[in-house]
Amino acid sequence: MSLQPDEELVVYKSSMRIPYRWAAGLIASKFYRHIAQEKKIYATRCPKTQKVLMPPRKSPNGTEDWVEVGPGGEIKSFTVVRYPVPSLNPTTLPIVYALIQLDGADTAFVHQLGEIETDKVKTGMRVTAVFAEKAAGNILDIQYFKPETVEIV
Amino acid sequence: MHRVAIVGVAQTKFAAEKIDQNYAELAYEVVDSLFNQLGIGHSDIDNIVTASSDFWDGRTISSMAVQDAVGAWLKSETKVSSDGTLAVLYGMMRILSGSFGTTLVLAHSKSSEGNQTMLGNAVFDPIYQRQLGFDLVAAGAMQARAYLEKYNLTEADLAEVVVKNLGNATYNPNAQRAMSITVEDALKSNLVADPLRELDIAPNSDGACVLLLAREDLVSKFTDKPVWLTGVGHYQDNYYLGDRDLTTSKSLEKAAAKAYSMAGIINPRKELNVVELYDTFSHQELMWSELLGLAERGRGIDLIRSGVTKLGGELPVNPSGGVLGAHAMFVAGLVRVAEAALQLRGEAGAYQVEGASKALAHGTVGPCGQTHCVWILSNEK
Numbered sequence A: 001m002s003l004q005p006d007e008e009l010v011v012y013k014s015s016m017r018i019p020y021r022w023a024a025g026l027i028a029s030k031f032y033r034h035i036a037q038e039k040k041i042y043a044t045r046c047p048k049t050q051k052v053l054m055p056p057r058k059s060p061n062g063t064e065d066w067v068e069v070g071p072g073g074e075i076k077s078f079t080v081v082r083y084p085v086p087s088l089n090p091t092t093l094p095i096v097y098a099l100i101q102l103d104g105a106d107t108a109f110v111h112q113l114g115e116i117e118t119d120k121v122k123t124g125m126r127v128t129a130v131f132a133e134k135a136a137g138n139i140l141d142i143q144y145f146k147p148e149t150v151e152i153v
Numbered sequence B: 001m002h003r004v005a006i007v008g009v010a011q012t013k014f015a016a017e018k019i020d021q022n023y024a025e026l027a028y029e030v031v032d033s034l035f036n037q038l039g040i041g042h043s044d045i046d047n048i049v050t051a052s053s054d055f056w057d058g059r060t061i062s063s064m065a066v067q068d069a070v071g072a073w074l075k076s077e078t079k080v081s082s083d084g085t086l087a088v089l090y091g092m093m094r095i096l097s098g099s100f101g102t103t104l105v106l107a108h109s110k111s112s113e114g115n116q117t118m119l120g121n122a123v124f125d126p127i128y129q130r131q132l133g134f135d136l137v138a139a140g141a142m143q144a145r146a147y148l149e150k151y152n153l154t155e156a157d158l159a160e161v162v163v164k165n166l167g168n169a170t171y172n173p174n175a176q177r178a179m180s181i182t183v184e185d186a187l188k189s190n191l192v193a194d195p196l197r198e199l200d201i202a203p204n205s206d207g208a209c210v211l212l213l214a215r216e217d218l219v220s221k222f223t224d225k226p227v228w229l230t231g232v233g234h235y236q237d238n239y240y241l242g243d244r245d246l247t248t249s250k251s252l253e254k255a256a257a258k259a260y261s262m263a264g265i266i267n268p269r270k271e272l273n274v275v276e277l278y279d280t281f282s283h284q285e286l287m288w289s290e291l292l293g294l295a296e297r298g299r300g301i302d303l304i305r306s307g308v309t310k311l312g313g314e315l316p317v318n319p320s321g322g323v324l325g326a327h328a329m330f331v332a333g334l335v336r337v338a339e340a341a342l343q344l345r346g347e348a349g350a351y352q353v354e355g356a357s358k359a360l361a362h363g364t365v366g367p368c369g370q371t372h373c374v375w376i377l378s379n380e381k
Helices: A025-038 B023-038 B062-066 B084-096 B116-121 B136-150 B155-169 B183-187 B216-222 B250-263 B282-291 B300-305 B332-345
Strands: A041-045 A065-069 A072-081 A095-102 A109-112 A126-131 A142-147 B004-011 B047-051 B076-080 B102-110 B191-193 B206-215 B227-236 B274-276 B358-365 B371-378
Touching: A025 A041, A072 B136, A072 B191, A095 B136, A109 A142, B004 B023, B004 B084, B004 B216, B004 B332, B023 B062, B023 B102, B023 B206, B047 B084, B062 B076, B076 B084, B084 B102, B084 B206, B084 B227, B084 B332, B084 B358, B084 B371, B102 B332, B116 B136, B136 B155, B136 B191, B136 B282, B155 B183, B155 B282, B155 B300, B206 B216, B206 B332, B227 B250, B227 B332, B250 B282, B250 B358, B250 B371, B274 B332, B282 B300, B282 B358, B332 B358, B332 B371
Parallel strands: B047 B076, B047 B102, B274 B358
Antiparallel strands: A041 A065, A072 A095, A072 A126, A095 A109, A126 A142, B004 B206, B004 B227, B102 B206, B227 B371, B358 B371
């Protein structure tokens, strides 16, 4: 079957907006509580491998060993994104995403950079966390990471 | 243990937007084509395994949309919400269980219908990652940079992958993106997420693909050119990107080792005749080639520079143009298996690898290659 010149194909345009309530669990709740109350980042040390995992994970039988990490760390890789990202993140384009390994952690995690020109970002660069003024219980409670400045005493 | 063979394959042309077909019609096109090709009908299919995603299709139990089209009425149909290479694994297992003689394996996807950035963002967990807004492309770009920097490679090296694969795609009538271009041309394409440019990133495609698998005693009923599944390996890696070393993939190394050992392959570079691998981004063809044991780590680029992996080379990689030529999510891995099968049947047309008897087909899913499935296929039992 083919279309006649005066016939149009129907495309039904719609969207799905479904509210969810995702339980963060005991571990992530504690992680976000440390940020909200103390502006400190905590990760967990695996009792078996002794590796400090960021983000924190559950250990057997509640044996989590909480370790403060950061707020400084090192960029392991990054990208400058030039296309619109979902509005979950209100940051304006371009957005620099980076894999950051915080001091004291054995794994890196993804976050975004701020207060830096996109062409100045380099792998291996030192950065430090900037916390959001008001914590909301999500990963943007760390607003972004900015280049670490060396203090001259 | 019984042997299982691919006895027929069919695929659609891949395009950015197939608005003249809904999901069921897309699936029906390939099933109808396969049935006509083999001269078979509904009663010849013992069970069906499909691959698709609820999120990508925008409906729950996405396989329900295609159940009539695949002939699942009063039969057992089950779904893999992941890449099509895993549907082949599931389909083969269903035959090996002794319960079924034939399995129809189908994958369908329409990238044009949902917002790909939002879908690629929903891959990440809502507790620690999603709110950042990054997606599969941004993740792939961070992997590309880590890989390039580790081995002192450049964007021009990535462009060589693009030139080879988009050039190969000009011989493939089903490809969506096919171009005869130079490295300089490729380097002029728009920067999307550094260091990846538009042409380094697989296009978003609509399309479907189907295979028929049969137990060895039933094979002759369908074809005199069976393609035997002789080895397979499937492994997962960590979910969080920062838990992995993104410049390598333990899951792919293990999957390859398992598939090679099952198929009795000792030197893949010498024993394989053709490779179809799932490179969502140009750097991944280099990485995956290395991890499949075809080159030293960091030296995947030499396979392209020396012409080994070009069409007409000693071991062509992605003669169809690969995923850079067309990328219907979840279908693309099944297409790799189908393309490998076409090569082994001598039916790959203008991109036929002469005399191919052993092929590797690879599928991956998840950010930066979290899951890998490696298949070894042979036209000799």
